[in-house]
Amino acid sequence: MSDRVDVGIDRILVPLDGHEAAASALDHAITLAENVDAGIHLLSVVDAYRLKSVDQRRSIEAELEDVIADAAAAVQTAEIPVTTAVEVGFPHKEILNAVADHDADLIAMGTRGRTGLDRHLLGSVAEKVVRLSTVPVLTVGDDAVGTRPYRNILVPTDGSDAAQPAERLGIALAGRFGATVHALSVVPELRIGSRETEDAYEAASRDAIERMKEHGGENTDIRGGIEHGVPHRTILDHCDAVDADLIVLGTHGRTGVERFVLGSVAEKVVRLAERPVLVVPARTGGGTD
Known part of the structure; x- marks a missing residue:
């Protein structure tokens, strides 16, 4: 097995929104990071389009900071280098900006199922990121099957x-x-x-x-x-x-x-x-x- 082959992935960007599918994507990101010797950057985005008040923004930011903190603890438990951020903006734009700002080589994102409106991650964000990203994008559904490590x-x-x-x-x-x-x-x-x-x-x-x-x-x-x-x-x-x-x-x-x-x-x-x-x-x- 050529286990030291250069994969070219040093940092993985994981957008999180607290949904189970995003947690599944984090699990896959951790598995990848462990096997390719990469660090992880965790990102949550307060969707500016949906904000109606300053109080709402603060409330959502607090919720996402808790999500990020829990995810960071899981990454640290796996002894993987981790950085975090909570941003305000349009989700797909903030995700793509984070690729450049944090030198990410891969994005790992969750999707919310396979039917109806739930088939899109964070609405239409996943498809926008897949279409526009200059780096590989891993999409993981909350109902995803298969084993890790990959066989x-x-x-x-x-x-x-x-x-x-x-x-x-x-x-x-x-x-x-x-x-x-x-x-x-x-x-x-x-x-x-x-x-x-x-x-x-x-x-x-x-x-x-x-x-x-x-x-x-x-x-x-x-x-x-x-x-x-x-x-x-x-x-x-x-x-x-x-x-x-x-x-x-x-x-x-x-x-x-x-x-x-x-x-x-x-x-x-x-x-x-x-x-x-x-x-x-x-x-x-x-x-x-």
Whole structure:
């Protein structure tokens, strides 16, 4: 096991709001920090949009300071370096600002379930952060399944340049955890398309799987597969088939063969997955070199 592989994660940002899902995200952040030798920065945001009075602000700040204090105690118990902050502003903006201010390499956030209005973290904050973040974002639902430390990591890929940072980070994390990487490339069902287009998808899928196996070398167990279907549904079904503890996938693609695990597919997986999902932007420092 290449347990000293450089993952490129030195500080993890964990936004907290007192909800159970955020506590689950903290648990995963602690597990990651323990295995990649990272520190944790805890952040709670008083939503400026919802404030009606100074007294309300003070009351919410006091509640969040208690949440932060309890979380910091849990991090310290794990002997992980921790810093804390309570800010006032618009949540997704304060979270993204904190990435720059505290040199965070990864954000770990909770989501509140998979149905109705509760499928979004702090309203629409999670989706905004996933779309706008320049660093990987781990989303964890309060109903998330899987085990920690991770033993099975699913890495969907479409063979594009945009997917490569996710491929490399997934492999690097597997090295730290001694986990198996399940590489998956989905050839999407084409309602309108030529045989040449399908062949291009097939070729890109084969190349992506082989590239991941070469990158993992002899020290990482990488098992690859190519499937046909609707990308996000196939990814979710494959999670159950391999009993994945974590999904690592890319976003921000372009067009044609390179658009598969990108944009809306990543967002659908984040919304619907019963497993933690780590979304990796195309340009990121975490595990990409």
